[in-house]
Amino acid sequence: MSGEVIKWAALLPDQRDALVHEKVMGHKERAICRSEQRYGYDDGDWECGECGATGQWNNAMVGDHYQPIPHYTQSLDAAWLVMEHFDELVLVVHVKPRWHCTLHKDEAPSGNATMKTPQEAICVAALRAAGITVDESEKTDG
Numbered sequence: 001m002s003g004e005v006i007k008w009a010a011l012l013p014d015q016r017d018a019l020v021h022e023k024v025m026g027h028k029e030r031a032i033c034r035s036e037q038r039y040g041y042d043d044g045d046w047e048c049g050e051c052g053a054t055g056q057w058n059n060a061m062v063g064d065h066y067q068p069i070p071h072y073t074q075s076l077d078a079a080w081l082v083m084e085h086f087d088e089l090v091l092v093v094h095v096k097p098r099w100h101c102t103l104h105k106d107e108a109p110s111g112n113a114t115m116k117t118p119q120e121a122i123c124v125a126a127l128r129a130a131g132i133t134v135d136e137s138e139k140t141d142g
């Protein structure tokens with residue numbers, strides 16, 4: 001076991017997404033988007049028409065900008081990107097509802113998790129498959 005233990009409940013959703021982006025998807029650095037296609041909003045914000053990044057007109061990053069990290073742990077659409085890194089995914093919903101996900105690679109179970117939403121179950125199972133120890137308990141103390 002590596003010494004790294006992730007306290008799931010202590011992370012903000014965006015921090016969870018960033019963790020999956022690096023540890024599971026293998027992106028060490030943020031990708032740069034060079035598109036100049038912009039949708040403007042009345043409140044002074046812009047949204048990139050290509051990658052969906054958002055910003056404000058009055059800051060310097062209107063040209064090249066970081067592509068947003070997909071919301072793997074918040075959206076089932078984005079969680080599906082994680083699934084493509086594995087050979088087989090088994091997703092079971094229990095009555096509570098709790099979602100149980102088992103991920104397989106090379107015909108062996110390589111990670112599993114039981115979480116409140118299917119997207120979180122997929123992401124935590126994938127992190128465990130990547131060798132990360134995730135403590136998903138919701139209480140901060142035992």
Ligand SMILES: [Zn+2]
Nearest residue numbers: 033035048051
């Ligand atoms: Zn963009």
